[in-house]
Amino acid sequence: MKHIKFRLAIAAVPVLVAAAVMVFQCGPYIARFDVGFLEFMVNLKARALTLVEKAIEPYEPHREECEEMIKDLDRGFRNAVQKTANHLTIKQWEILSNPRGYLLGGFLEKWKQEGQLHAVFIGESKTIIAAAFDSLIRLENGKPR
């Protein structure tokens, strides 16, 4: 009888381990890959870089385009917020679009404040903003399918 009890206890060990694992399994660590969102980002990057180049001209004629871009940045941020376990992407959108920051949001704000920017500044900023978008795109692309 003792022998049987011992064997039963041994056989029950995996059940207990699995139960413990299931209890501690707290869902996904990171949001799932979203092909629509990725396409949105790739498209936004192309539009953003075209807009950045236009900062060689006065801001006023491009005000609408800039405001549309800011709305799209907000759209991207809100899309990221709606997903579970997406805090890293949310933070990336915050940094990219922050008007007091030094990436796209900050660049558009600077253009608005100063009225017009010069070629050297635009060229350097464009490279950095493109790299910023690439970072967001790489993270989205690397998420589990």
Added chain:
Amino acid sequence: MGFVEEKAKQLIAEVGQVLKGLPTEQLDAVITDFKKFLEENKEDLNRWVGQYMAGETSKKEFIWFLRSKKNLLELKTLEHLGLSLVKLEKTRDKVIKTLKNAVLGGLGELLRRLVKLKRR
């Protein structure tokens, strides 16, 4: 004094002023971070210093480039963290799958033994 030397002197004096106000332990951390930053962004920094010294960009713009580079590094850090989480999740899922298989195997064995016992 030439234009280039004057700009370089100004820049060094300004950096010196910022560093002067820091406590020693923070200063060490700043110097370590700064060295790492310089090594990783050598090419960009050389170009930006050249542009600043040639009068193509202002001091404000030079600082802007440094800050945007910092923002970019933050984005890349988040990206690397995210990609590490993806790997971690894959590993976790593999472990869970293995455990589930072990549990099913264990349950099967348990049932088999119980049936055997009942028959006796």
